Amino acid sequence: MPLKLHIAYRPIINNIEEIGHRDLGLRPIHHQKESRTEGHLFISVLAYHLLNAIELQLRQEGDTRRWSTIITVLSTHQRSTVTLTDSLGKIHHIRLSGTPEAAHQDIYHKLNIKQLPRKQISYVATRL
Template sequence: MTDISYEKKETRKKRSVLTGCYVIETSDEDLSAEEIWRLYTTLTKIEAAFQSLKSDLGMRPVYHQLADRTKGHLFIGVLAYHLLISIEHQLRNKGDHRSWSTIKKQLSTHQRSTVMLTDEDDQIHHIRVSGMPETGHNDIYKKLGVKDPLKREHKIIGKRL
């Protein structure tokens, strides 16, 4: 006959109290609970931002085979992230605590159209016009210092061959 015996480790007994709870652990003993939580939420914001950027900018999957192209791909991602954080920071300084995903969703309804046409002299015209911004758009633009989002641009970009 074979006997099987086991003993629950002391650490497991202590942790059983936390079963079903979300636990964030760190090896840094100098941080307060508030600082640990702030760092954790910062990490989740960064992850959400990169997920959004990868989707919106078409930055995944990465099929680059040359190191310079991979570096360029990463550079654009980091540059876009800095822009995103700058927008959030500027809005926070004005008392607006919306996340990037909320800002992006709000502004996605403000459209800009480009019309290309060729005149009788075979000149190619580019005409860009913004739609009328809604109250929410204007609020964000004002806080970010974006001026004249309705500006109409008309450029002659070349001649048809």
């Protein structure tokens, strides 16, 4: 029985390992503390489930591209930060999203992501 299980599940495990390595950039765990290993595994499993949910939703919308392709397309939609120091020494950080191109909007639409906020976010910090 164990050999049958191994034969049945090995292709599935290989696929999970390949996705983890290729699409999520996961590497072997070399933490010395158990709590860090558990945290690493938790984030890895969470990322894997999130990736699967996104790919499933895209497939249901007829988009069969791989995760690596989706990330490449979306990586060109950027958010910028401008940092300025005023005459009083206060540091102003201003964040603004770029305008999504048609390819970005297509993916966002398929994932039911409403239009991303173009709102400018400003905050002020003081030098220490």
